[in-house]
Amino acid sequence: MRVRTKHLGVREVPDERIVEIRDGLYGFGGKERFALIEHGPESPFFWLQSLDEAGLAFVVMSPTLFRPDYAPAISRADLADLGIEDVKDALVLVLVVIPEDPRKMTANLQGPLVIHRGTRIGRQLISNDPAHGPRHLILEEMAARGART
Amino acid sequence: MLVLARRLNESIMIGDEVEIVVVALQGDQVKLGIRAPRSVPVFRKEIYEEIQRENIAAAQAGAGAAAAAADLLKGVKPPEKGPKP
Numbered sequence: 001m002r003v004r005t006k007h008l009g010v011r012e013v014p015d016e017r018i019v020e021i022r023d024g025l026y027g028f029g030g031k032e033r034f035a036l037i038e039h040g041p042e043s044p045f046f047w048l049q050s051l052d053e054a055g056l057a058f059v060v061m062s063p064t065l066f067r068p069d070y071a072p073a074i075s076r077a078d079l080a081d082l083g084i085e086d087v088k089d090a091l092v093l094v095l096v097v098i099p100e101d102p103r104k105m106t107a108n109l110q111g112p113l114v115i116h117r118g119t120r121i122g123r124q125l126i127s128n129d130p131a132h133g134p135r136h137l138i139l140e141e142m143a144a145r146g147a148r149t
Numbered sequence: 150m151l152v153l154a155r156r157l158n159e160s161i162m163i164g165d166e167v168e169i170v171v172v173a174l175q176g177d178q179v180k181l182g183i184r185a186p187r188s189v190p191v192f193r194k195e196i197y198e199e200i201q202r203e204n205i206a207a208a209q210a211g212a213g214a215a216a217a218a219a220d221l222l223k224g225v226k227p228p229e230k231g232p233k234p
Contacts, residue, residue, distance in 0.1 A: 007212040022188075027201035028208070043219035059210045065222070077187035095207040102218040108207070111200035126192050126200065134203045139221060 003035045005049045006057040011037060018051070019120045021113060022082075025095075026124060031056060045096065048113075060093040063107060066141040072112045072127035082116050082123060091115040091122070097135070106135040 003013045013035040024031045031052045039045035044065050050056035063070040074087055084090045093113045098105045109132040115122030153161060161169045166186050173180035183191050 007215075023190075025204045026197060027204045039215060039219055042223045043215075044222050045215060045219055047215075056208060057210075058204070058207045059215050059218075078190075081187040095204060096210070096218070097203060097206040098210045098214040098218045100214075102214055102221055105218045105221075108200070108203045110196070111203065123190075124200070124204075126190070126196060134199050142222075 001035075003037070003049060003051060004054040005035075005037065005047065006055050007047065008037065008049075011035075013037060016120070019048075019115055019122060021115075022121060022123045024124075025058070025113075026111065028056065036060075046093070048093070048095075059096040059098060060113065061096055061107065063092065063094045063109060063112070066107070066138050066145070067109065067136075068145075070109065072109070072114065072125065072132065073129035074114060074125050074127060078123070078125050079114075082114065082121060083119065084114065084116050087114065089117065091117050096138070103139055105138050107138050108134045109136050110134045 001013055001015070001018065003011050005011055017036045019034050019036060021032050021034060023029055031050045033051040035047075035049045035051060037047045037049055039047060039059070044061045046060050048058040048060045070092070071087055072092065079085070079087060079090075082090070091114075093115070094107045094109060095111070095113070096105055096107050110127050111124050111134060112127060113122055114125050155161060155171050157171050157174055159171055163169070167189060168184040170182040170184070171179060172182040185191055
């Protein structure tokens, strides 16, 4: 479908990249339909572009890039509501905040987006793991694991 | 805001499907039990507010900032693909 984006003009997005985030993101309720658009060929980011508001887009990424063992502590009830049996089968994306100094970019591991790969329906859920906070410094995490940057 | 006084083991109903029970009283702390359908998220307010703040910050990202950040991550393991049909 044709999508008016915040930063990329009008883009043609295949159906399999359209997701529904039930109840929207916290602070942005009511905006539930999004397109996942690749940021660039060598970029780990996706734009989570609202279909309901062209000016609303978030940067998201897979947390496994800097936290390979990331598994949000989600209740079975939350997963069942999405029809997900094991969170490892779901598409898990985290929101990225990029401040003026991009080296200080952070990822929100406490409020991931958990999306059923088949239905493409998901929610922003809260991880109950005390080690998952709302602001993890991405570059620091990667450096701590010896990743090449 | 509706203010109701409850004693230990008493409940409040919110609509037909949400129940809040006073489970324990310990000093200045009240322990609340919540029964809600699995589609209704329940969590501590400060966490809710923090996630909301981070979401709002995440929505600010400009194209330039995203490009600069992506450059810093270039060359790391290939990204995971989006949802498949």
